[in-house]
Amino acid sequence: MKPIDLVKLAERDLDLRRSYKYRINVCCSSGCLPFGAEDVLKAFEQAIKEYGVEKDCKVARTGCVGTCSVGPAVVVEPGDYLYQSVTPENAREIVKEHIIKGTPIKSMLYRNESFFKKQRRLILRNAGKIDPYNIEDYIAMGGYSALMKCLTSMTPKAVIDEVMASGLRGRGGAGFLTGQKWTFVARASGNPKYIIANLDEGDPGVFANRTLAEADPHAIIEGMLIAAYAIGAEKGYIYIRAEYPLAITTLKKALDQANSLNLVGENILETSFNFSIDLRLGAGAFVAGEETAILASIEGQRATPRPRPPYPATSGLWGKPTLIQNVETLANIPIIINNGGAWFAGIGTPKCSGTKCFSLTGKINSPGLIEVPMGTTLREVVYEIGNGIPNNRKFKAVLVGGPSGGCLPEEQIDLPIDYESLTKVGAIMGSGGIVVIDDQSCMVDTAKFFTDFCVDESCGKCVPCRVGLTKIKEIFERIMRGEGRMEDMNLLEELGNYIREASLCGLGQTAPNPVLTTLRYFKNEYVEHISQKKCSAGKCFQKNEEG
Amino acid sequence: MGIGVIKLKINEQEVISREGDTILKAAKEHGITIPTLCDLDGLSNFGGCRLCLVEVKGSPKLFPACTTPVSNGMEVITDSERLKKYRKMAIELILSERIHVCSVCVANNNCELQDLANKLGVDHVNFKRDWNTHDLDTTHEFLVIDRNRCILCTRCIRVCDEVEGVHVLDLKNRGKDTEVIIDLDDQWGVSKICTSCRKCAKVCPVGAIYVEGQPISQTRDKKIAEFVLTRRQS
Amino acid sequence: MLDKFVMQHGHRKDALLEILHYAQEIYGYLDKDILTHISNSLNLPTSHVYGVATFYNFFKLKKPGSHIVTFCLGTACFVKGVEEIITAVENEFNVKRGETRADGKLSVFITRCIGACAMAPNAIVDNVVIGKATPEIVIDKIRSVLGEEKVEAN
Ligand SMILES: Cc1cc2nc3c(=O)[nH]c(=O)nc-3n(C[C@H](O)[C@H](O)[C@H](O)COP(=O)(O)O)c2cc1C
Ligand code: FES
Numbered sequence: 001m002k003p004i005d006l007v008k009l010a011e012r013d014l015d016l017r018r019s020y021k022y023r024i025n026v027c028c029s030s031g032c033l034p035f036g037a038e039d040v041l042k043a044f045e046q047a048i049k050e051y052g053v054e055k056d057c058k059v060a061r062t063g064c065v066g067t068c069s070v071g072p073a074v075v076v077e078p079g080d081y082l083y084q085s086v087t088p089e090n091a092r093e094i095v096k097e098h099i100i101k102g103t104p105i106k107s108m109l110y111r112n113e114s115f116f117k118k119q120r121r122l123i124l125r126n127a128g129k130i131d132p133y134n135i136e137d138y139i140a141m142g143g144y145s146a147l148m149k150c151l152t153s154m155t156p157k158a159v160i161d162e163v164m165a166s167g168l169r170g171r172g173g174a175g176f177l178t179g180q181k182w183t184f185v186a187r188a189s190g191n192p193k194y195i196i197a198n199l200d201e202g203d204p205g206v207f208a209n210r211t212l213a214e215a216d217p218h219a220i221i222e223g224m225l226i227a228a229y230a231i232g233a234e235k236g237y238i239y240i241r242a243e244y245p246l247a248i249t250t251l252k253k254a255l256d257q258a259n260s261l262n263l264v265g266e267n268i269l270e271t272s273f274n275f276s277i278d279l280r281l282g283a284g285a286f287v288a289g290e291e292t293a294i295l296a297s298i299e300g301q302r303a304t305p306r307p308r309p310p311y312p313a314t315s316g317l318w319g320k321p322t323l324i325q326n327v328e329t330l331a332n333i334p335i336i337i338n339n340g341g342a343w344f345a346g347i348g349t350p351k352c353s354g355t356k357c358f359s360l361t362g363k364i365n366s367p368g369l370i371e372v373p374m375g376t377t378l379r380e381v382v383y384e385i386g387n388g389i390p391n392n393r394k395f396k397a398v399l400v401g402g403p404s405g406g407c408l409p410e411e412q413i414d415l416p417i418d419y420e421s422l423t424k425v426g427a428i429m430g431s432g433g434i435v436v437i438d439d440q441s442c443m444v445d446t447a448k449f450f451t452d453f454c455v456d457e458s459c460g461k462c463v464p465c466r467v468g469l470t471k472i473k474e475i476f477e478r479i480m481r482g483e484g485r486m487e488d489m490n491l492l493e494e495l496g497n498y499i500r501e502a503s504l505c506g507l508g509q510t511a512p513n514p515v516l517t518t519l520r521y522f523k524n525e526y527v528e529h530i531s532q533k534k535c536s537a538g539k540c541f542q543k544n545e546e547g
Numbered sequence: 548m549g550i551g552v553i554k555l556k557i558n559e560q561e562v563i564s565r566e567g568d569t570i571l572k573a574a575k576e577h578g579i580t581i582p583t584l585c586d587l588d589g590l591s592n593f594g595g596c597r598l599c600l601v602e603v604k605g606s607p608k609l610f611p612a613c614t615t616p617v618s619n620g621m622e623v624i625t626d627s628e629r630l631k632k633y634r635k636m637a638i639e640l641i642l643s644e645r646i647h648v649c650s651v652c653v654a655n656n657n658c659e660l661q662d663l664a665n666k667l668g669v670d671h672v673n674f675k676r677d678w679n680t681h682d683l684d685t686t687h688e689f690l691v692i693d694r695n696r697c698i699l700c701t702r703c704i705r706v707c708d709e710v711e712g713v714h715v716l717d718l719k720n721r722g723k724d725t726e727v728i729i730d731l732d733d734q735w736g737v738s739k740i741c742t743s744c745r746k747c748a749k750v751c752p753v754g755a756i757y758v759e760g761q762p763i764s765q766t767r768d769k770k771i772a773e774f775v776l777t778r779r780q781s
Numbered sequence: 782m783l784d785k786f787v788m789q790h791g792h793r794k795d796a797l798l799e800i801l802h803y804a805q806e807i808y809g810y811l812d813k814d815i816l817t818h819i820s821n822s823l824n825l826p827t828s829h830v831y832g833v834a835t836f837y838n839f840f841k842l843k844k845p846g847s848h849i850v851t852f853c854l855g856t857a858c859f860v861k862g863v864e865e866i867i868t869a870v871e872n873e874f875n876v877k878r879g880e881t882r883a884d885g886k887l888s889v890f891i892t893r894c895i896g897a898c899a900m901a902p903n904a905i906v907d908n909v910v911i912g913k914a915t916p917e918i919v920i921d922k923i924r925s926v927l928g929e930e931k932v933e934a935n
Contacts (some may be wrong), residue, residue, distance in 0.1 A: 030897055034910040068899030204894035206854025211896075242802065242839050243895050281802055285721070285837030287891065300797035301829075302718065302836040307594040307614040352846065359898060361857035367899040403856065435856050449859050459836075460699065460718070460725035461595045467640040470723045471674045478675075491673065498636050501609050502597045708826075717828035719835040731813050731826045741827075 001262045002270050003148050006139065010477075013140035017110035022057040022099050024048075025075040025128055026086075029064035029214045030246050032071030036087070040072045043088035047095040049141050057099050060137075063215020065128030066369040067110055068207075075128055082110040087405055111386045112366045118380055120347070122355050123331045124371045127215035132250050133256040138218040144263055146334035147225050150314075151271050154337075159230040160186060163333065165341030167353040172289075172326030173401075173430050173506070175352075175419040181323065184313040186231040188321035195236040196294060196317070196324045197224055202241065202286030202452065203402030206433040208357035211329050211369050213247040216331070217254035221264065221277065223330030226337060228275040231323055236277040236469040238327075239294055242284065250280060269274070286403075286457035290505050291324045293459070304459045305505035326431070328357060348374030352418035362399070362435035365390050375416045382413065382436055393438040397522070401430030401452045404510030406517035407443060429508055442537035443522040444529050447514045448476040465508030468499040472515060484530035493519055553745035555621040564617045571599055571612040574625065582634060582663055584641075584752055585700035586613040589772030593701055598637050599661070601625045609633075631667070638664050639648050643674040644723075645681060646695040647753075654754030657763040660698060676717060681726065686736030689759050690748060692727065697755040699725055710775050715741045727755075746771055782807055784813075794823055797833055801840055804836040807928070840884045846881040846888035848926050850919070851905040855894030863902035867891075869916035874923065886927060 001009075017023070026041040065073050076094070081104045083094060083231045090108060098104050121127070130137035138144070150159050151410030185193060197220055201209040213220060224236050240248055255277055258264040266274045280298050287293050288303035291312055297303040298317060315498035316322020332354060336344045345353045352374035358381065361367045365387040372381065378398055381390070389395055397407045400417075402432045406427030408415065415421050419429050437446065451473050460466045472495055475488050496512035496519075519526065528534050535541055551566040564573035570594075574601050584596040599612040604622035611626070641647075641660065663669075663734050681694035687702045701718065704727065705721070708714040715738055718762050719728045729735045747766040748756045758766045786803050800823070801806035804815055811834055820830040834840045850860070852867050867878060870889060876882040878889050897903050900912030906922045 013654065030895075030910075031899055033901070034897070034912050068897070071900070201896070202893070204853075204859075205857045205898050206894070207896035207898055243892060281798065282837075283798060283802065284839060284892070285836065288837075297794065297798065299795075300795040300833065302721070302833055304836075307611055307615075309616065361898040361901060362860045367857075369899075399856070432761075433856065435860055437860060441860060446860075449856075453854075455722060457893070458722040460720070463595065463597050463637050463640055466699070466723055466725070467644045471640065471643065474675050494636075498633055502600055502633055502637070504594055504597070504611075506649045712828035715828060717826065717832040719832055721836050728828055728831060731816060731831045 003152055006144060006148055006269065008144065009136065010139045010145070013136045013516070017058075017137075017140050019259065020056060020058040023055060023077040024059045024094075024099075024501070025062040025077065026059065027064050027071065027073045027075075027128060028061045030067075030244070031064055031068035031211075032050065032073055033246070035071045035085070037072035039088050040074065040086050040091055044074075044093035044095065047092045048099070051095055051100060053095070057095075060131045061133065062130060063127050063132050064211045064369060067115065068126065068368045068409055069366065070110060073110070073128070076104070077129075077301060078432070079104070082474060083108050084110045088300055114384045114387065115366050115368070115370075117410055118372060118376065118385050119370055120373050121371045122335050122347075123212065123219070123328060123357060124215070124369070126219065127211065129516045130216065132217055133252065133253050135261060136217070142338065143218050143334075146337035147222050147229075147263070147398060148269060149337055150226050150229050151269055151273055156186065156230045156232065159226060162341040162528060163230070163336060166332075166336045166344035166350075167341075168332055168336060168344065168418065169352060170326055171328035171332075171356060171432070172192065175429060178325070178329055181313060181325075182227065182231050185233075185309070185321050185323045186368060188314045189340070190314075190320045191236055193231060193233040194317045194322040195224055195228055195231075195233045196298065197236065197238040197327050197330055198289060198291075198294060198324055199238055199240040199244075199247070199327045200282050200286075200289035200294065201244075201431060202289045202457070203363055203431045203433050204547045205435050206359045206402055206431050208359050208369055208432050210247050212327060212331060212357070213244070214250050218252050218258065219331040219334060220251075220327045221254060221258055223327075223333035224277060225268070225275055226333045227323060227325065227330065229273055233323065234274055234276070236275060237280045237298055238277060239288075239298060240326070241282045248279065248281070252448055255279070285459075286453075287459045287505070287507050290507060292505070294324060295322065302459070304461045305507075307504060318344050342501070349418050350414065351420060356417070356429075356432055358432045358434050359432050360386050360436075363389050363393065363438040363440070364436045372417070374418050377414050377416050378408070378434070379413045381434060386436065389436065389438050393440060396439045396441065397443060397446075399435040399437060399446070399514070401428035401513070402433045402505065403453045404428065404513050405430050405433065406513045407437070407446065407521065408517065409521040410520075426513060426520060428513065440537055442535050442539040443518045443525045444476070444479065444535070445537070445539045447518040448473070448480070450514040451476060451511070454507065458507065458511075462502075462504040462508060464499040464502040465504070465511065466510050468495050469511055470484065471495060472499075472512070479526075479529050482533040482541060486530055488530065489519060489523070489526055553617045553619050555617050555619065555623065557623045558625055566617075567755040568617055569613055570601060570610070570615050570617055570621075570623055573617050574612065574623075579625060581612045582667065583613060584659060584663070584698065586701065587702050587750055587772055589707075589770075589771065589774070589776045590702060590705040590750075593705070596637065596641075596698075596700060598634055600630060600633060602627055602630065614618075634647050635667050635669050638667055638669045639672045639674060641698050642669070643676045645697065646678060652696060652754040653757050654696075654763050657767060659752035660753060684729070684735050685759070687738075687741070688736070688743065690735060690743065690745065690756065691759050692729070692735060692756050694726055694755065696753050697727055698753055699727070700752060702750040702752065703727065703756055706746045706750050706772055710772050711742060711744050712747050713740050713742055716747065783818070787819075790822055794825055797823060798832065798837075799826065801834055805840060810844050812842070812844075840891075843881070845890075846886050848886060848907055848923070849888045849890060850907075850923055851890040851892050852878070853893070853895050853897075853903040853905075854891045855898060855901075856902065857898035857901035858903055861901040863904075863914075866902060866904065866916045866919055867913055870919060870923065873920050874878070887925075905927070
């Protein structure tokens, strides 16, 4: 395929898309499938046939719109009418009323309007709008035009400069400047060079990367291609958790289609640029998402991190220069190329540009996947987008950044979400998990839960993480048995600081965060558990009372 | 000054080293001791015991001396109060992880862990000690592995793979359940590929792998890996 | 079948994980014979293969029960009370998490996050995801796949 053919294809598919008066997007993502999305899709297809409106109305299988708690979700265009909890019976009704008569059925629409108001959907712009199994859908929305722009009118250096200018920082947790990382890998000597798209998403409670892959897989692939062109890589791997079967299938299909259109492979768009992409499956190890562990895993070994330096940028896969990038970071790249780095830098805050996807879960009225500009406050996320806490319960804490994040109390809720602000209060951006906790949860119990998780997921290589975390777990168990001592709080803090400073990799370095932040903000609960053997939330000591 | 020469300071002392060398090596060459357990000359780096952590001026982070390369103008501190505290903590954690009772150990008085505990002034263990028993394997003709004493430094695994070249040993599981295994977690006595070279027993820092009936002092040979390596290269 | 797959991967050592995945798919679990076979065909030390297979939670070295229920113990499911459901199932069916019932019919496994957190708590019964689960729903579902009638309280 030549560049001009891509343009033609885009025009043709856009025309086709416009030729329909209505488009019914049925979310068939992991969130909606268990609730019968597949049947709903069939019901819609049948209904438009029965009513004879096939020419006016297109029914499409799409990815997730983000309102995962009210699936199956269906979006009717134009107007983006979002129907919630749709059943096959509803489907017929929607076709009859909305498509034929032109009157949306109000009672079935999604109720929380503010869910979308505060959001700014760049990365998720196509989510729920295009068929992820159909590359033409992506192309019609301007897909692969950024790649074409790079290949036909930009030098690799110009691409890196643009990414640099955007101020984009890695979305996988650490927030390292993406442009700078590309510069390192581009300059590193050694051939071939590799790219790894990190879709391990091991943080329990986070599903942003999965949703992205299921809704808009080509955005990830296009981002990888552009990165490859910029740094001179020949081969890429997408490392994805085995727990995400639908995302795996979607990416496989997407790669096949991109291959057959010559967007991946050799002489891409009939230029001299070659880049091939393989999928690699994880196998249930959180630590495998760490950048040196992911190398070991792709090489077929135990996913244990190794000390850096050498950094993967100079010595990665099989000792060759390797760029490791989170998939959300990569999905930002086409947006930056198409709109310019300066434009992108204008979104969010001066130090943290762009938007970020968050998985909003826990005790919240409207959980789901959201995308907001950096610098949005937690209050806006919890109370406006998330619509507050169900059953009029009281807000207690919000957990930001996954199992190694921090538990922040009410006082911190006006905190703007960016890397620096979060780190300052003891949390981390992590991969963007926001879990809301109400007064039914006990913070000591919660801290114990995260410690248990990290104990299970520790690779076992270094002493602080392997043994230190186990000791923290034992101290918690002691407290829960009613045998806690006041000194235990000190011991937890000392151990926590030691593990944070002495561990080999990011897992150990952040694992004590929940313990340290709960000690900092919810010390009274520890005191209550230890001195009175009591848990106000009624979670702990239950067995003792019964026995 | 020649290419590749690096000047740095360790504990205020001017030190000259070579490009690519680690802080640990530079320190050793100048008679400065940094405690280590997993590190062994001649084997690949591991960086797991975290005893060799040092401070580098200008960074709040700690750096493992065994894997951090030297650089010009670097100012290293190896014995701050924080480091001393952390090293004691590491030893306490290791001692509390499994069953370490010196009086009934073959390695008593010949144990790197015991020596370090003495040197660092560890006189009690602040953490709950774990007395769960781990597998003991005496099926080999003369090699014994007592996992109750293992500190998972992986020296045995590395020497078996990198020096002897047979890779009989490896780790199974992960986290706190990690164990050293033989083949498919089989008994040592039935291993067809073990060459019984004893190198694992020679490099074990504690009493986890030893030769039955032989005093540890005779078995131990910390230089074996380096010795073979230099022979091979020359 | 496995040999053909290994051949397709050119006997490359780095394909070990893919091959373990594939082997588990066809045999259901990975016993020592299979692991030995894989290590021979990739020319890898057996201890290495065993070490890799036991590092990752996804690989099962024991034969699982004929029916499998997996609970998500991710953050969202924890906050939404999945522990209660797990305990209820353990008591009801007399099987502990991570184990297989003596009759080999039912295994209870734990996973950390299946990415369906907005519908927490989640359980998977024989590959069917149950969102917004409750003890009753899960127990009923397990009963129906086991073909067991409700045991009257004694
Ligand atoms: C324990 C641990 C788990 C991690 N898991 C992930 C993950 O699942 N996905 C991810 O993108 N990054 C993960 N990271 C961060 C990666 O190490 C790495 O920083 C990131 O992939 C770099 O990409 P970025 O610059 O685009 O953020 C993890 C880090 C640690 C320490
Ligand atoms: S000697 Fe450096 S970490 Fe063990």
